[in-house]
Amino acid sequence: MTVYFEDLDEGDVLEFGTYDVTEDEIVEFAERYDPQWFHTQPERAREESHFDDLAASGWHTCAIAMRLVVDGHYVDAAGLGALGIEQLRWPNPTVPGDSLSVTVEILEMRRSESDPTRGLVTLNHTVTNQASEVKLEMRPTVMYACRNSG
Amino acid sequence: MTVYFEDLDEGDVLEFGTYDVTEDEIVEFAERYDPQWFHTQPERAREESHFDDLAASGWHTCAIAMRLVVDGHYVDAAGLGALGIEQLRWPNPTVPGDSLSVTVEILEMRRSESDPTRGLVTLNHTVTNQASEVKLEMRPTVMYACRNSG
Numbered sequence: 001m002t003v004y005f006e007d008l009d010e011g012d013v014l015e016f017g018t019y020d021v022t023e024d025e026i027v028e029f030a031e032r033y034d035p036q037w038f039h040t041q042p043e044r045a046r047e048e049s050h051f052d053d054l055a056a057s058g059w060h061t062c063a064i065a066m067r068l069v070v071d072g073h074y075v076d077a078a079g080l081g082a083l084g085i086e087q088l089r090w091p092n093p094t095v096p097g098d099s100l101s102v103t104v105e106i107l108e109m110r111r112s113e114s115d116p117t118r119g120l121v122t123l124n125h126t127v128t129n130q131a132s133e134v135k136l137e138m139r140p141t142v143m144y145a146c147r148n149s150g
Numbered sequence: 151m152t153v154y155f156e157d158l159d160e161g162d163v164l165e166f167g168t169y170d171v172t173e174d175e176i177v178e179f180a181e182r183y184d185p186q187w188f189h190t191q192p193e194r195a196r197e198e199s200h201f202d203d204l205a206a207s208g209w210h211t212c213a214i215a216m217r218l219v220v221d222g223h224y225v226d227a228a229g230l231g232a233l234g235i236e237q238l239r240w241p242n243p244t245v246p247g248d249s250l251s252v253t254v255e256i257l258e259m260r261r262s263e264s265d266p267t268r269g270l271v272t273l274n275h276t277v278t279n280q281a282s283e284v285k286l287e288m289r290p291t292v293m294y295a296c297r298n299s300g
């Protein structure tokens with residue numbers, strides 16, 4: 001059953017996970033999109049980086065979080081894409097061995113003024129690992145289709 | 151020659167590009183990290199999506215922009231990773247055939263108070279295609295190593 005704008009409520013909390021992150025995947029993503037040495041060279045990163053380990057590209061952490069939320073929510077929801085993000089923070093890097101999950105809280109909902117068949121939902125996403133270390137926190141605003149217009 | 155914190159100035163504008171985006175790459179990224187139908191099904195996206203075309207995952211646009219900036223700047227700069235992003239916007243989707251480039255403006259620079267060997271730089275990134283359509287705009291804050299401490 002498809003989840004429309006009307007099926008969401010401010011204050012709802014949704015949990016999605018988990019995704020196991022490997023060294024190979026960190027290096028593969030970074031070699032393609034973010035080839036900085038602390039993302040692509042495991043040995044050097046462990047010895048020389050201020051992260052003390054191979055760190056995933058921050059965009060990789062975002063992509064993994066997206067996959068968890070799509071599999072757990074958007075696969076059955078009338079999401080129409082995000083307009084943008086406020087306050088994105090990477091307080092700790094994702095490292096090999098992390099098992100990531102995402103907590104989504106619905107902060108604010110409003111009908112679109114220009115198009116009553118759509119609603120705008122502002123969410124807080126928190127990505128943590130198995131030790132509850134926060135890897136990513138951000139506030140996307142996502143467009144949803146409404147079941148009923150107006 | 152490595153670009154350190156001291157080599158940057160507020161107001162500097164840097165340009166990087168271009169990156170040609172194909173339908174195959176949009177689908178490949180989305181199938182792995184953002185498998186929503188308007189990112190993975192070209193025909194259906196062109197017929198049914200409000201984007202009127204296959205739209206790249208917003209995270210894919212971020213990743214491509216990162217690649218351009220790494221190749222043009224961080225490959226020779228003492229960047230130590232980003233702390234976070236303010237005001238990330240995707241005003242238009244990236245679509246097949248887009249040729250993306252990035253304009254980076256240095257908005258604000260300050261020495262770290264806790265560690266004088268590092269500086270924090272707030273940048274504005276604007277990603278546009280060959281028709282000057284804006285695909286992504288965001289303000290990351292990036293840590294750089296300083297050449298001289300204090």
